[in-house]
Amino acid sequence: MKRLALIAVLLALSCGARGEISFSQLAQITGIPDKHGGSFVQEKYLQVVDASLESRGVFDYERGKSIRWEILEPIQSELLLTPAGISSDDSGESLLQLDASANPAVAALGEIFFALLTADWEMLESHLELSGSIDGDKWHAVLEPLESTTRLVFTRVELHGGKLIEKIVLHESSGDRTTIRLD
Amino acid sequence: MAYRFSEMKILPVGWLLLVLAVVLLAASRGVAFDSSILALLPESEQQPLVQRASDKIGAEFSERLLIMVSGDDEQKIRAAVTEMALGLEQLPEVGQVHWRLEDSELERLRNELFRYRFSVLDGGLRQLLLEGQQQKITRKALLSLFGPVSAGAGSIVDDPFGLYLELHKHRGGNLNIEITDSLLKVGQHPKPAYLLTLSLDGDPFSPALQQTLLTEIERHRARLDTDGSIQMSGMLIHAAAGAEQAQTEISTIGLGSLAGITIAVLLIFGRGRTLPLLLVPVAAGCAFATATTLLVFDRVHLITLAFGAGLVGVSIDYALHFLSQRRYSESAQVLPKIFTGLLLGLFSSVMAYAVMVLTPFPGLRQMATFSIAGLLAAWLSVILWFPGLTRGDPVQPIGFASTLMRLRMRIPRIDRNRGMQLLLTLALAAALISIYNSDGRDDVRLLQTSPPELLQQEQALHRALGNASSSQYLLVSAQSLEQCLQKEESMAPALERLMADGLFEDYRALSTSLPSQQRQSENYALVKQLYQDQLQSFYQTIKLPQAKLEQARRQFELAAPRRLTVEGWQRLASSEALQGFLIEAGDAGALTVIRFTGLLDDSAKSALVELADSHGGVYFVDQLQNVSQLLKKYRVQIAKWLIIAYLVVLLVLLVRYRAKLWRVVLPPLMASIFTLAILVQLEQGINLFHLMALILVLGIGLDMGIFLTETDEAAHTWLAVSLSTYTSLLAFGLLALSKTPVLHHFGITVAIGLSLVWLLAASARSAEH
Secondary structure, X not given: OHHHHXXXXXXXXXXXXXXXXXXXXXXXXXOOXXXXXXEXXXXXXEHHHOEEEEEEEEEEEEOOOEEEEEEEEOOOEEEEEEOOEEEEOOOOOXXXXXXXXXXXXXXXXXXXXXXXXXXXXXXXXXXXXXXXXXXXXXXXXXXXXXXXXXXXXXXXXXXXXXXXXXXXXXXXXOOOEEEEEEO | OHHHHHHXXXXXXXXXXXXXXXXXXXXXXOOOEEOOHHHHOOOOOOHHHHHHHHHHHHHHHHHEEEEEEEEOOHHHHHHHHHHHHHHHHOOOOEEEEEOEOOHHHXXXXXXXXXXXXXXXXXXXXXXXXXXXOHHHHHHHHHHHXXXXXXXXXXXXXXXXXXXXXXXXXXXXXXXXXXXXXXXXXXXXXXXOEEEEEEEEOOOOOOHHHHHHHHHHHHHHHHHHHHHEEXXXXXXXXXXXXXXXXXXXXXXXXXXXXXXHHHHHHHHHHOOOOHHHHHHHHHHHHHHHHXXXXXXXXXXXXXXXXXXXXXXXXXXXXXXXXXXXXXXXXXXXXXXXXXXXXXXXXXXXHHHHHHHHHOOOOHHHHHHHHHHHHHHHHHHHHHHHHHHHHOOOOOOOOOHHHHHHHHHHHHOOOHHHOHHHHHHHHHXXXXXXXXXXXXXXXXXXXXXXXXOHHHHHHHHHHHHHHOOOOOOEEEEEEEOOHXXXXXXXXXXXXXXXXXXXXXXOOEEEEHHHHOOOHHHHXXXXXHHHHHHHHHHHHHHHHHOOOHHHHHHHHHHHHHOOOOOOOHHHHHHOHHHHHHHHHEEEEEOOEEEEEEEEEOOOOHHHHHHHHHHHHOOOOEEXXXXXXXXXXXXXXXXXXXXXXXXXXXXXXXHHHHHHHHHHHHHHHHHHHHHHHHHHHHHHHHOOOEXXXXXXXXXXXXXXXXXXXXXXXXXXXXXXXXXXXXXXXHHHHHHHHHHHHOOOHHHHHHHHHHHHHHHHHHHHHHHOOOOOO
């Protein structure tokens, strides 16, 4: 056991001064396919009313292109996420457009979310600082925005996963929190 | 006899005292110069409004300096911006440097309008409410709760429908800027680019200020080297470029002509005293003219000063004529010989300017006043002071006079040479046809003095920033600011349509950030309807307890009396960037402007004119076109009045010279026509500045004819008028080499015109000495 700990420390040292894990390690451990789909459960905690709102649905994505995010409960809606923004074709027109010039920090969040689901580690590395730990084939990562302006929107993202990402927790600066479980 | 005035001591002394008194009086009132081209516009009902708007917008341009640093390497550029800002902040000439926005400020900026979320609404959202599409708004709010990315949404109690988020999303500032790590990054720029805005603590025209600031900026440019580039916009860089150009030209053209004049005067008169003596009436004329203009008009326009300087050429005529004659006569004998000539010379020049006083243009009136005062003063100085100043000088004929006269004899006489008569007639016909078929050229670029590279980089900067044009805008006037805002709001649908038609990229109006009180009440009522119809079911869908719903309702009701007022708006940090849209708001009335981004073409302009015409108190202002029209009006007016003036002069001269009149008039008249025809070919059309220079040519030309005829074409008179031509050619003709358009046009006209006058005068002689 002691030996194992020593190895872990050495591993950590070899991986850089700050974090225990690196983006390249995450890239190695995870094997996220170019196309993938599944179901999700989302829980949004709203601080001001001290309550959580739950929604569920299915998703699938094509790396680098788009994510289809279909909410089934409690409302039905299909969202299409691209690096450029989020649109909903409920009524044939986009409801949510994330225009970088209007609100760059929120747009950055959209980009980061897209990168998270499709495991675009390069993109993440340029915007976020990584810390966390690896335990066998499971890992836990905390990502914090490098950019102070982005920190006004969210403070950190927690990721849990193995071969695939299993859980994403987004901590907003307002105190709200979004937890998404992927299956 | 008039020329005996000088023998009475009192007159020269009195005149000296008068000049000194007027100059001192003007100086005590303070010297003020005006450079706004609009100050030359004829007064009309609309003009004071436009003037005030353009003053305010212009002040923005002259007090600020925009600097954009861009390059490939983001980190390097950021470092450069930081270093540059810190360096510039140290300078006493710099009032403030805006280059970063702290997160706390940004947070404040983001939240400062939150109080007014129910009465200040996003335009698109308001439209949905008006169309009764509340479902869409509810749906959007639900999606932001159940969708994966929604950060930035407001509180579920304070703003369940996300009204404020919607407003904030579409409420970009005046400029296309994102805040990145507290720095001001230019949005959608091909390379990373960051903005700094300086407010100057001083006059952008001050050479010391230009020097310090530009040296500091150059230091950073040099350090950046190939890693990046710096682009700037502001009055300062134009003023600096203008000063640099003027300096180069003064040191080349100016010194060149000064040297030429000095050498000629020294060689010909052979006396060191002559040169300072020549300058006495010129200096007295300039000082008296400036002082008189200041006293009459309060401030002297810089263009007046530039053209007024032209009268130096005419006023030196009187001095040269006197001094030449002095070499052949005793001091007391000079005036009896030349007084009539000098008087007629003064009369013809003054007439040309006097008619301009009658025109309705303040600019022309000012130039005329300046010129008349200057000519009178120069003339009086010669008449009253020169006899005394040259009392002790010897009578000593000038050798060069006879040499020059012999040269004159070689030129064929016009009345003895059939071939020449035929040639001149044909040339005259061709010239008249060419002038008749020509168009005027009244391009505003005539007044542009900055090098094209400077203008290009400035345009590029404004395009990158999405800066709204400051020279073409809609001016909205009303009894009160509230009415202005309501007017703007009533025009908004039409403006949106024009924008959708692609006539301009975007427009910016005060009412989009400060809606009228009426509009705010409407908005609140619309949101009230939304709350009544949708809040209950919304809360049911998200399954929150009834108590929270009540809380949300209470929040809404609490906000009922809250309105964004002008005073409240003024206190907002975000209003600072929009101050240029509110020209004035007071008891006397209010003025606001609506500005546009993207270039306005003719169809856009005519659509905006039409829109303005359909609303009372709204005007489409196009400064560029105004200036062009102004130049055209001045050109046409000057041409018209010049012709009238010379007809009068002609009549008076006819009385004195009878059959000899043609010898006086033909050279300047034909030279003017030929000059115009040549200019039509060389310069793609005649402009105002050509005509202004032509007055000088005519003035000197008529003086020439008058002096020659009065002295029976004496050799020394020919010398005097030749010297006068030569000095004017050197002083003004060399300006043809200038890179400043105004000076170039002035110079080329003088150069061609005076050369022709001189040649024609030589040919129009009567005597065979």
